[in-house]
Amino acid sequence: MGASCCHHDHNHQPSHSPDPKYRRILWVALIVNALMFLIEIIFSQRANSVSLLADAIDFLGDAANYGISIWVLAMSVQTRAKASLVKAASMGLFGIAVLAHAVWNAITGVVPDAQTMTLIGFLALAANVVVAILLYAYRNGDSNMRSVWLCTRNDALGNVAVIIAALGVFGTGTAWPDLIVAVIMATLALTAAWQVIKQARRELTPVE
Template identity: 55%
Template sequence: MADDCCKAACGTTATLNDPRWRRALWIALGVNAGMFAVEMAAGAAADSRALQADALDFLGDATNYAISLLVAGMALAWRARAALAKGLALIGLGGWVMITAVLAALGGAAPEPELMGIIGALALAANTGVAVMLYRFRTGDANMRSVWICSRNDAIGNIAVMAAALGVFGTGTAWPDLIVAAILALLGISGGIQIVQQARRELRSVAA
C-alpha cells in the first residue's frame, strides 16, 4: 500500500512548510488528545477492551502528530527517522493490545454496549473529520503518510467498536468486544509495518 519511494521523497519540502499542513496537525493533535481522555474514561466505565484499545490509539496518534510538527521542515533523513520511530511504536502498541485482549478473554464480564456505541459514534465523527482534513497530504513522505495512515485506521477502528457494541448487546458476552480489540491491534501492527518499510526505503535513498 505504500506509495513509490521517489514519489514520496520528492517535492515535499513546500508542503511540509505549508501553514495549512501545520494547522491541520495542530487540530488533529487537539482532537486526538481530547478523545483519548474521553475514550479511556468511557472504556473504564463500560469495562470495554475495544474502547480502551481505541483510546490508546488516540494517545499514540496525538504523540505522532506532535512528533510530525517537530520534524516538519527538517531534512528527509530526520523525517524518515521520526516515521520509523512512530511505526515501531504502532507495532508495539498493537502487540500490547493483543496481549491484553487475550488476558481479558480468560475472564471478565461483558461490557456495557450502550456506552460503547455512543462513544464509538463520537470517536468516528472526530476521526472522520481529521481524516478528511488530512486526505490531501496522504501521498507525501513516510512521515506525512504515517499521519494519514493513523487517521484512516482510527476511522475504521471506530466503526469496528460500534459493531462490537451491537455484538455485545445481541449476545450478552464479551467476545465481540475482545475480537474487535484484537482486530484493532492487528490494524495497528499492519499500519506500523507499512510506515517502517517506507521509512527504511527513504533512509536507504538518503544513504545512497
C-alpha cells in the same frame, strides 16, 4: 498501501518549505486526539470494554505522533523518515499491548456495557472523520505524512469496529465481539507499522 507513494528526496536538506495549512491541520488533529483520549479512557473503564480502551490508547499514540510530525515538518526527508520509524514502533507496541489485553479479558470473562461503547464509538468516529477529511489531500506524501494518514484512517475504521462490537455484545450478551474487534484493531496497527517502516527505510537508503 505504503507502496503507492510519491517520489522521495534523499537529500539531507528539506525538499520544500512546510505547508502552513498542513501544520495547522496537524495541530487540530493533535488537540482532537488528546481530548478523545481523555474521554475514551474514562468511559472504557466504566464500560469494561477492551476495544474502547484500545481506541483510547490509539488516540493517545496519535496525539503524540501528530506532535512529532509538527516538530519534524521543516526538517530533511531523512530526519522525517527517522521520526516515522519511532511512530511505527509506537503503532507496533500498541498492537501488541491490545492483543495482550484482549487475552486477559478473555480469561476474566468481563462483559462490557454495549450502550456506553456505542455512544462513545459514534463520538470518536465523528472526531476521526473530521480529521481524516482534513488530512486526505496529504495522504500520499513522504513516510512521515503517510504515517499520519494511516493512523487517522485506522482510527476511523477502529471506531466503526467498536460500534459493531457494541451491537454484537448487546445481541449476544458476551464479551467475544468486543475481544474480536480489539484483535482486529491490533492487527491494523501492526500492519500500518510495517508499511511505514518499509517506506522509511527506503527514504533512509542513500541514492547510489
